[in-house]
Amino acid sequence: MTEGELLAAERRLQDAQRAGDVAELDRLLDDRLVAIGPDGGRYRKDDDLAAYRTGSSVIESLTEVSLESLVVAGTGVTFVVCDVAGSFGGAPFRARLRYTRTWAYAEGAGWRVVAAHIAVA
Secondary structure, eight states: OOHHHHHHHHHHHHHHHHHTOHHHHHHHEEEEEEEEOTTSOEEEHHHHHHHHHHTSEEEEEEEEEEEEEEEETTEEEEEEEEEEEEEETTEEEEEEEEEEEEEEEETTTEEEEEEEEEEEO
C-alpha cells in the first residue's frame, strides 16, 4: 500500500475515464463511493458507471496538469488537476477540474476510491 501504488491506481482511473472502461472503473470505485460533482450534485458509484455505460458521460480528452498524494496507513488521498473535455448529459464541456479523491486500501482489492470531490479549478 505504498504511495507509488496509489499513484498508479490514480493513473489507471484516469485511463479508464478516458477510455470509458466501465469494467476498470468498477474495479477502482468502491461500492460505498460518494462523489460531489462540480455541479454540487451527490453521486454514487452506480450513477458514475451508468453515465459511462449509456454515453451520457463521455471524456474526449483528460490531461493531467498536476498530481499530489498523501498516504496514511490504509488511506490515501490524491489531489489532481486535469484539463478535461467531453460531454455530460449530452452537453459539451471543456474545463480545468480539481479532483480530490479519498482512497481505501484492502488486501486483494488494492486501492479503491471511497469519496471524491470535483470542482472547477
